Structures are given as C-alpha cells and as structure tokens.
Amino acid sequence: MRAVPLDLERDLDLLHAWVTHPRSHFWGLQGATREKVREEYQAIADNPHHQAWLGYDDDGSPLFLAETYDPAHSELAQHYDVQPGDLGMHVLVAPPTRKRSGLTSAVMRAVMDLCFTDSRVERVVVEPDVRNEAIARKNAEVGFVEQRHVQLHDKVARLSFCTRTAYEMSVPHLRPEAITYAHRRLIAKAIAEFSHERLISPLALGGDRYRFGENTFKAQRYELEHWVVDPDSLEGPLDALDFIAGLRETLGIPEKLLGTYLEEISATLAGTAWKFTHRRETADELVHAGFQTIEAAMTEGHPGFVANNGRIGFGLRDHSQFAPEAGSPVRLRWVAILKDESIFVAGGDEREHYAAELGADLLDHFEQQLRGRRLAPADYRYLPVHPWQWEHKLTVTFAADVARRAIVPLDAGPDRYRAQQSIRTFFNIDRPERHYVKTAIAVQNMGFMRGLSPKYMRATPPINDWVASVVENDEELRSCGFHVLRELASTGFVGDAYHRTGTPSAYTKMLAALWRESPVPRLADGERVATMACLLHRDRDGNALVSALIQASGMAAADWVATYLRAYLRPIVHCLLRHDLAFMPHGENLILVLENHVPRRVFMKDIGEEVAVMNDQPLPPEVERIRVEVSDEIKELAIFTDVFDGFLRHLAGILDADGLLSWPEFWSLTGDCVREHAKDHPALSGRLDLLRPAFKHSCLNRLQLRNTLQMVDIADQASSLIFAGELDNPIAR
The missing domain is CATH 1.10.510.40 (Transferase(Phosphotransferase); domain 1)
Incomplete structure (x- = not known):
C-alpha cells in the first residue's frame, strides 16, 4: 500500500462518495454536497499544519483516506499538553466492494507507517468518537493507549496516544483469533502427516469422526494413507506445542533437539498467524494474479512437513522485510571479494556477466568505491549479499576479513527483488528478464541451515549446462514443453579462517551466491x-x-x-x-x-x-x-x-x-x-x-x-x- 497527497481536482468525486457513505457516519459529512466536501478539503489543502492523503492498494486501486495534522495547531491543544514530535491522524477506509478479511488492520498499519516515516514524529495522537468501538479496537491493535475522554466541538472523543516504540512492538498477528487459527491448522496437519507416516494411529469413532489423544475431529481417508483432517472440526486442547511435546517419544525426537523442533513449530505457528492477518487474496483473485502476487500469497509451505516455516534467526522486522509472504521489495547488498580468495564459475566471461546483471553504471560505481579505498578493481569480483546476512553474520563472523579488505562493503544495487518461497532466492521485480539471485543466509529452516557452499557450487553451472543439454536434445521432452532454468554462474568467498581449517561446516556456507535464469524471457x-x-x-x-x-x-x-x-x-x-x-x-x-x-x-x-x-x-x-x-x-x-x-x-x-x-x-x-x-x-x-x-x-x-x-x-x-x-x-x- 502507498499514500500520495490528495488532489481535489482528481479525487473529488471519489472523496465525496466515500465521506458521505452511510458507513462513514463518524466522519461527520453525511448528506454533504459535492461543493461542501470540496470546501472542507480545500481548507485542509490551504492549512500548512494539515495534510490529506489518498491511499492505494497494491493493485493500484484507491483504498483509504488519511489526514495528518499538527496537534499544536488544532482543537486538541486545549485538551492536553502537546509534546514535540506529536502528530495527529485520522483514517477512513473506502466503503467495501467485497469481503476482505484483515483489510482495516492492513490500512491502519499503512497509515501508521506513513506517520512514522517522518523521523521527527515520536507519538501519534487520535481522537475518535467514543461511540466508534470498531476503530478503538483497531487503534489498540497497533499500540494506541486511551488516556481519557474529551469534549470536542462535534463529539465526545477518546484521546489516545501511540508512541513509535509501542507501534514497533505491536504484533497484530499474535492475537487469540489468529493463533487459534494457526494451532488448529498445524494440529490438523500433524495428525494427517504423522498418521500418513505411521507414527500415530487415530481411533475411528464411526462415520468421518476420529479421536487421537484428547482431540476429536472429522477426516477423510484415502488410498496412499492420505488423511484430510478438517481443522475447524477439532475439539479438545488446541496447543500445537503441547501436542508435539507430548509425542516426543512416539515421534522419536532426540531429547537434545526437542527445543529446536519446538522452536520451528512455534515459528510455523507465528508465520501462519501472520499470513492469516496480512494475506487477504482470495482464490478467485489469484486466478488472474501475476507471478509474484501468487508467490507471496502461498500460505502452506511444504505440503508434507509439519514444521515447514521455521526460519530460526529471523526476528519480527526481518519477517516483514524478507519473508516471501510479506512481498516486500528488497535491494540486495553488494560486496567486493578478492579474486585470489574466491571462486567464480560461469560458462561465459565474468565481466560480461556482471555487466548484464548490474549495468555499466553500477559497475563503474563499484570500481570508484574500490579506488576510493586505494584498492585495485582488477583484484576483486562482486558478490550479492542478503541484507540480513550482512547485518547479522558478515560484519561479525567475517569481521577480520572485512577489516583486511578481503571483503569490501560497497552499496545496494538499484533493482528491487522479492524473496521466493525458498527464502534465499530473489526474483528481480524491476527487470524480470534478469536472473534470479540465490544468496546464502544463516537461517535454520525445515531441517537445514540455508547456506551455500562455494566449493560445492564450483560444479553447479557445469551440471546445469549438462542437464539442459540433455533436456534440449530430447525430442520427447521438447514436445512436452519441458525445460530447465539453468543456474548459470556461481561465486563465493573461501579466504576465511573457516575454510582454512579444511573442515566443512555451516561457517563455510555463509558467503556465496548463484544466478539462475528467469522464466520471463521464454x-x-x-x-x-x-x-x-x-x-x-x-x-x-x-x-x-x-x-x-x-x-x-x-x-x-x-x-x-x-x-x-x-x-x-x-x-x-x-x-x-x-x-x-x-x-x-x-x-x-x-x-x-x-x-x-x-x-x-x-x-x-x-x-x-x-x-x-x-x-x-x-x-x-x-x-x-x-x-x-x-x-x-x-x-x-x-x-x-x-x-x-x-x-x-x-x-x-x-x-x-x-x-x-x-x-x-x-x-x-x-x-x-x-x-x-x-x-x-x-x-x-x-x-x-x-x-x-x-x-x-x-x-x-x-x-x-x-x-x-x-x-x-x-x-x-x-x-x-x-x-x-x-x-x-x-x-x-
């Protein structure tokens, strides 16, 4: 979502329809004429202390109206001691054209993001009508605390405040409704897949009803010992963590790894709750959606694994920035690495590869950065780095190599990418014809730390070229339209102490990347x-x-x-x-x-x-x-x-x-x-x-x-x- 300043010439008809709609009765403009609405918002446009914004959905459709203002120059100044960094806010969601769960919550966060974009703002103040219980709940969801009721000229208002920190610490997806939804689905999946793998045996109660432990549920059983458990039919305890912990011996989880597995289960619960709260696309909408909209909308993860959304290492902000379901644009970081302490493997020329992926201007920029440090560009090659990996691993785990200029921090590239379902792979949304970029990231997910080994990847481009040649030269495969997306180039740093020990470990898989063909040009x-x-x-x-x-x-x-x-x-x-x-x-x-x-x-x-x-x-x-x-x-x-x-x-x-x-x-x-x-x-x-x-x-x-x-x-x-x-x-x- 994004917001732009309201343009009365462009937006008046839309604005009039919104503010006079019966659902907008708390806005105070019921029955207003088109000219009255113009007068109201022209006054805002003329006020240097007041700003109106029109918000758009991700698909470009108008979605909300927001107002921000300086409380010191408003009626509120008579009712509380205005502090430096205070900003007033109003928000109106467009009258709905269809049911969209979680929409108001998403709009509220978009408007709060808008408010706190200004680094001078430390606290947002709102004064909704005391009768508006719905907006009071949404305000509390993002961190607002009601101080008291005040009498304004047109209403009795809830004077409420939200600090920057309170907003940053708000977790709207971690609420009873969302986590109960997640518990139900994870327990249902655990029963289905653990039964499929003959780890547990639910008791048939007759018809489509079964019991396992303290839980009863409805399920359909098919051949291949495939179970489809109805999560909404579950009765009994609804705590997936207790459910798994209680089965430790049955499931064969080593005692020393129980905590790690439970952390992956907990992260899977949190991820499901986040998707429940923030992903609102319906199946009918996705039928017509684009590649990356569908990629971000996936809610299940791997269909077989119960703990399939672990991502141990990601924090709350990391999830919103880098998880595929967040759909947030990411600009990759770039470092230069010494050629004689690294590898690069590709079928073609190395510089031509970088020129095609980065462009001549960015290559020149990187070379200027190296020369500015009195380093010779000819001694270095370039490596894309996941922003999380740079922040959490490279500047700490490889601190000595950065300090001795074996690894040189450069800049972010201009292109925006989106994380794919595999977390560490990125799709270029600005130039979709360019390659995917797969980066190393020291996050534990679904049974593996998601690193990349430079030495292991020496063979990746040749393997891909060989497989592609087999596929392309087979008449049957061509007739089926079957093709592979080749991993064309790989690179990685091997000059660190972890590689010098000669012992493979997670630490030898932290600084590497590869490039894979995009399907778009085909x-x-x-x-x-x-x-x-x-x-x-x-x-x-x-x-x-x-x-x-x-x-x-x-x-x-x-x-x-x-x-x-x-x-x-x-x-x-x-x-x-x-x-x-x-x-x-x-x-x-x-x-x-x-x-x-x-x-x-x-x-x-x-x-x-x-x-x-x-x-x-x-x-x-x-x-x-x-x-x-x-x-x-x-x-x-x-x-x-x-x-x-x-x-x-x-x-x-x-x-x-x-x-x-x-x-x-x-x-x-x-x-x-x-x-x-x-x-x-x-x-x-x-x-x-x-x-x-x-x-x-x-x-x-x-x-x-x-x-x-x-x-x-x-x-x-x-x-x-x-x-x-x-x-x-x-x-x-």
Whole structure:
C-alpha cells in the first residue's frame, strides 16, 4: 500500500462518495454536497499544519483516506499538553466492494507507517468518537493507549496516544483469533502427516469422526494413507506445542533437539498467524494474479512437513522485510571479494556477466568505491549479499576479513527483488528478464541451515549446462514443453579462517551466491507463470486455487488434469526411464506456464543441489558429483515418493474434497499418463516397474524429527532415507 497527497481536482468525486457513505457516519459529512466536501478539503489543502492523503492498494486501486495534522495547531491543544514530535491522524477506509478479511488492520498499519516515516514524529495522537468501538479496537491493535475522554466541538472523543516504540512492538498477528487459527491448522496437519507416516494411529469413532489423544475431529481417508483432517472440526486442547511435546517419544525426537523442533513449530505457528492477518487474496483473485502476487500469497509451505516455516534467526522486522509472504521489495547488498580468495564459475566471461546483471553504471560505481579505498578493481569480483546476512553474520563472523579488505562493503544495487518461497532466492521485480539471485543466509529452516557452499557450487553451472543439454536434445521432452532454468554462474568467498581449517561446516556456507535464469524471457504472448505450489493452496476461507483455475479455464476437470499431467508427470517419467535422471520435482521447484488458466508446460529449477544421474553413462568430470549408485527400487522412488506421495496425493485430495474430480478418477488419469508414455516408447519397457503393486514408504517428517538441524547428507541423500513399510501404488490397477 502507498499514500500520495490528495488532489481535489482528481479525487473529488471519489472523496465525496466515500465521506458521505452511510458507513462513514463518524466522519461527520453525511448528506454533504459535492461543493461542501470540496470546501472542507480545500481548507485542509490551504492549512500548512494539515495534510490529506489518498491511499492505494497494491493493485493500484484507491483504498483509504488519511489526514495528518499538527496537534499544536488544532482543537486538541486545549485538551492536553502537546509534546514535540506529536502528530495527529485520522483514517477512513473506502466503503467495501467485497469481503476482505484483515483489510482495516492492513490500512491502519499503512497509515501508521506513513506517520512514522517522518523521523521527527515520536507519538501519534487520535481522537475518535467514543461511540466508534470498531476503530478503538483497531487503534489498540497497533499500540494506541486511551488516556481519557474529551469534549470536542462535534463529539465526545477518546484521546489516545501511540508512541513509535509501542507501534514497533505491536504484533497484530499474535492475537487469540489468529493463533487459534494457526494451532488448529498445524494440529490438523500433524495428525494427517504423522498418521500418513505411521507414527500415530487415530481411533475411528464411526462415520468421518476420529479421536487421537484428547482431540476429536472429522477426516477423510484415502488410498496412499492420505488423511484430510478438517481443522475447524477439532475439539479438545488446541496447543500445537503441547501436542508435539507430548509425542516426543512416539515421534522419536532426540531429547537434545526437542527445543529446536519446538522452536520451528512455534515459528510455523507465528508465520501462519501472520499470513492469516496480512494475506487477504482470495482464490478467485489469484486466478488472474501475476507471478509474484501468487508467490507471496502461498500460505502452506511444504505440503508434507509439519514444521515447514521455521526460519530460526529471523526476528519480527526481518519477517516483514524478507519473508516471501510479506512481498516486500528488497535491494540486495553488494560486496567486493578478492579474486585470489574466491571462486567464480560461469560458462561465459565474468565481466560480461556482471555487466548484464548490474549495468555499466553500477559497475563503474563499484570500481570508484574500490579506488576510493586505494584498492585495485582488477583484484576483486562482486558478490550479492542478503541484507540480513550482512547485518547479522558478515560484519561479525567475517569481521577480520572485512577489516583486511578481503571483503569490501560497497552499496545496494538499484533493482528491487522479492524473496521466493525458498527464502534465499530473489526474483528481480524491476527487470524480470534478469536472473534470479540465490544468496546464502544463516537461517535454520525445515531441517537445514540455508547456506551455500562455494566449493560445492564450483560444479553447479557445469551440471546445469549438462542437464539442459540433455533436456534440449530430447525430442520427447521438447514436445512436452519441458525445460530447465539453468543456474548459470556461481561465486563465493573461501579466504576465511573457516575454510582454512579444511573442515566443512555451516561457517563455510555463509558467503556465496548463484544466478539462475528467469522464466520471463521464454514466455509467449498469452502465457503467464506461477509456482506449482499454488495448486495446493487454499485461501483463508478454505477455497482452493486449483479449483478456481479449473473453473476459470472452462475445461472439464479431467481434461485439465490430463493436460497438467502431460506437462508435469510425463517429462519427469521420461527423464527417469530414458536418462536415469531424477529431479526433486516438488511444488516450489516447478514453475507452471499457464495459458487460459491451464498448465501447458513447465520449467524445472533448483538443479544443482537436487538432481541425480543413476547409471554409469559417461559424464564430464565436473558433472561426476551428481552420479549415484542405487537399486531400481530406489530409482522408482523418484516417481513414487517425490511425485505421487510428495505432491499428487495432496492435489488429488483437494480435487476430491471440492467435488471436481474423484480420487479414483485422478489416479486413473495418472496411470493413463504413465501407460501412454510406455506405449509411445516401447524401447524403454521393462527398465523400471512404475506399475508395481506397492512401493517403499519413504517418510519426510521422520527425517526432520530425527535431526531437525540437518535432515540428510546432501552428498548421499539416498542413504539417509527412512522407510515405514510400503504403500499401495495408486496406478497399479
């Protein structure tokens, strides 16, 4: 949201409609003529101590009216001792055109941000009508404290004050309504996923009702031991932390890691409460939304992991600045690092890479900064740094290297970025055709510290180039429209004491970055992109985005799903059977290309860390790292676990629950997709058995519960897997 000075010539009609609306009766202009409203606001425009503002929503639509004024030059000066730094404020939210939960709270914070933008302001004063209970609640939410009632010329008012610190300490999302919503959904998910992984066994009570411990609830059970638990039906204690702590031994959480896991659970609760309070997009709105609006609107996180929003290390302000759901623009920090103490790997020229990403002017600016410190630009290369990482790690953990000018702080780049669902990856919103930037950040989230290893990333561009060449030279993959977004360049600092010890650790993963292709230049007219995670998204009212997309497309649900499976599942199956090539194809790693709301093709990303070649084919030496030796049964899990169990079971459950496509119909279409590929490629028959009756049940939460600090060994992920028997194959029939 943003606010601009009110322009009477431009805004009078809108202003008149707002202030005379029946919902605006406390504004005092009911029945006023257009000229009367003009007179009132012309007086404000002529008053040097009073200012009117028109506020706009993120989509550019007018949303609120605000007034700020100097209390010393107002009627209030007669009723209290005006202090230096006081600022008066009024706010009016536009009459609603549709239901939007949390809108008034969001407007209130936007207006308070406006007030405190002026560094001289230390306290905001308001004087709403004592009968206006709704605004009194919203005032209290952001930190206002009522002092007393005062008689003004037109009303009895609540004289209330909010200091800058009180506003900064206000946490509107941490209120009973929001945290209860979060507890319900996290407990429901814990019951569903822990039951799926055979860690707990709810007791059937008859019909669709079940009991586990002290909680009763309604649920639907499907094949693949998939549970859909209705969070609103939960009865009994609603404290997710107590729920998890009470199951420590059952879940197998090491006693020394219980606190860490509970902190991730608590952070997940806080994140859900924040989204409940601040993310208001409906599924119907997201159907027509842009790439980054959809990216920020996702509320679930990983569909399988219970503690999926940990972000241990982020504070309250960090969350509002850097969390993907905040949608806040971020300008990356840049440092120069000594070439002989760092790495840079790319297919092309290093300077040309920086020129394309930064522009000649910014490169010149950086070189001037280096020369100003009596340093030779030819000795340095450039590295983008997450602002949080600079503030909390680089200036402390690498203080000696900064002081000796091995790391040189420069400036922020001009382009604004937005954090993606993976937290440390940024999309350029000013120049969308430029690359994603993936940065190291020492935040613990979902089983890993989100760092980047410079030495590990030496092979990232060559691996991406090799995978891209395989994909681009395969006729089947081209016909499906399947492409990868290459990680084209990587860089990192290795001249610190942590690297000199020769011992890999979290400290050797704190100063590195890579660049990944943007999908935007590859779009044709009429195409748009969205994260595949959006297909599992439900808005706060429970409406599914995938259902809204299907309805907006005008296609039958079965045809829509079949088209989607051809774009997503068929190429993943082909890569496995033809090339023994496996990706990590979960929702965050796939970008859908939509045409008329239908997924027609996909981009796979995050290649360097999450791709494997599972045969003995010749590989370039720099690509050899991705080769793994596993049995055929483990190879098949690239489809069974990562696709069927990891994503499609959740999608099938949503479509069945919404009455668009039954569970059996969904898996029949999935089986058809696999069989049609086999029919078209008889030479690949018998390589793997994707129609086997059952497959090993690989469990994700069990990995995190075993060690929430590092779930798996990235270099040998297969050996880290934990199995809980088998699951019936839903396409075997």
